Amino acid sequence: MDLNDGKREAKPALPRLNAQQKRAAEFDGGHVLVLAGAGTGKTSTIVARVAHLTNTGIDPRRILLLTFTRRAAREMRHRLTLQIGQAAKTVPTGTFHNFCLQYLRRWPDLFECGSLTIIDRDDQLQLMKLARADIVGKDAGFPKSAELANYYSYARNTNRPVAEYLAEFTDHEGDSIERIGAVLKDYTKRKHECRYFDYDDILHLFARQLHRSRLVREKMQSRYDHLLVDEMQDTNPLQWLILDGMRDPAKLFCVGDDAQCIYAFRGADFRNVHSFTDRVPGSSVLKLEENFRSTQEILDLSNWLLDQSPLEYDKHLTAWRGAGEKPVLVELDDDFEEADWISSDLMQRHEGGDEWRDHMILTRSAWAARSVEASLIENDIPYRFIGGTQLLQSAHVKDLLSLLRVIDNPADQLAWMRYLTLWPRVGEKTAATAINHLVTLPNIKAVVEFLAGRFPANPRLAETIEECRQSWARPAAVIGAATDKMTPLLEKKYDDWDRRSKDFKLLQRLAEKHETVGEFLETYTLDPITESEVGKEDNDDLVTLITVHSAKGTEAPVCYLIGVQPGNYPHVRSIGDDDKEEEERRVLYVAMTRAQNELFLTGTIRSRGAFVPHHNRFYQTGGSSGQPYFLSDVPPHLVRTDLEIDTDPFDSPITSFRD
């Protein structure tokens, strides 16, 4: 074994396939499950399999490549292009949602769906709020709309009746379950009225027709020879129904890792991995066990973390690259210190010749990264934030888009509500009455006439719609017209208008890439783009700030994992629920195993603590408050904690003013 005295001694990543990967890529015996630990070359193996299949004469259009996120799909397409060139473009690659939606659009009659507007979570919550207000009125004790939406979504993704789910997994009983059911029923009714489809509807409708209609099944089954599925551990029962309905003669090639299942909160079911061979008779299981990404020290800590679990993950990653630097635990006073420490470390490295792009900052939640983001901006460190505030979710952008949405789909009641209430002296009540009437009108022309008559004090309310309609064929021009018309209103509404107004220019640039307004709206509903990402190219030299959930499948030479402290791992909201706590462990595991050369775990001593509604008590974080913490007894030989932290003691009273 090499002696490592410098930090870049470890071998670089392996470019070719090892025996296990090769065996998987060239497997020729029916359905197969590939158990692939973190960093074992999952993507390379999938790409190699596509190359192998096309080399043996399979039509690339008959290989379906399903991923979990858009990011993963893009990455896969990129790697595939490097490997097989232009043929990569003909391999259908996308997320489950994307794939299903494509067929709903292509064959609306077969799927019995007609035209549809996809709504994001925000709209879903708005609609749920209306339903809740209607059915239960004011009742502080009744679950909030966000919780109701979670129940609904979870039940649908696991393909079981809501009542059954509520009875089994929550504290709700009889009367309460009935009222929740009534709200959800009302939500569904409203959804249909507006021709809305939420994310779950896309999968649900596709799966339903696949299993109900012989014609749909035959069409889908004859379309593909090979179904390649990435991140199998995060698929849910609804997605399994889709895979199950499409296989035979098409062969499944599913890649996953039970230790990286971090979407159980959304219905992901590891039985899709554990019971694979029972569900798919005659299928095989292959394993990838050699880690090519990280140094052994990083894996030692990750392995230790899994070993502490009561669950048997049966996983011990060994590093092909050999030894390197030990992970470093850094404890700071508060989140400002934490952010500044990371910024100064980044700047030091950059001055030393390292590129920004080699650094990734991982966070448990977007909200927890606010100090870090502020510090990056303050220090002029170029970055993009994946999983952060989404451009199209900020209030002023939604205001503008509501105008486009009502023209695109005049039945879109949420957009109407948003658009109408922007105008002076038009509030919820006035708008609601107007909406009730205008949804009965036959076309947008009649709507414009009606609005002109109904709101004589606001003639521009109707004019604006009419004018945007004139340039409807050119999305960028529509955004331009809408911006001009809406600016006076929005200027008044937002006191930080100067900061916000620049987003409309970005929006216009985004729109230029799209053929129709409808397509523009839909693209960013399904694939939201964050404010810090707009206008930045994939190859720009940037630090990546990313949520752990979005980071699955990515890697970086140097990783900073922030907020590693009691109260976050496991998260306070999961304490007391064994399954949830275990998922938290896997989140930390996924985060750690992103690092190639160096891993920094930063945390703070003083933090605010958090109120946990479910337990109805306030949890103090930090110190020895007795709450579980995954790293509370990490063996000293696995990490370094002796790092000199350069804090000037005279500085501390002054830094406290920064709140």
Place this chain on the structure above:
DNA sequence: AAGCTCTGCTTTTTT
């Protein structure tokens, strides 16, 4: 009666 403004409170993860 409806709309508006101010204040205090909370903030997991994603298609």
Place this chain on the structure above:
DNA sequence: AGCAGAGCTT
């Protein structure tokens, strides 16, 4: 940043 509620204005 968004939401709920109180209290004020039109």
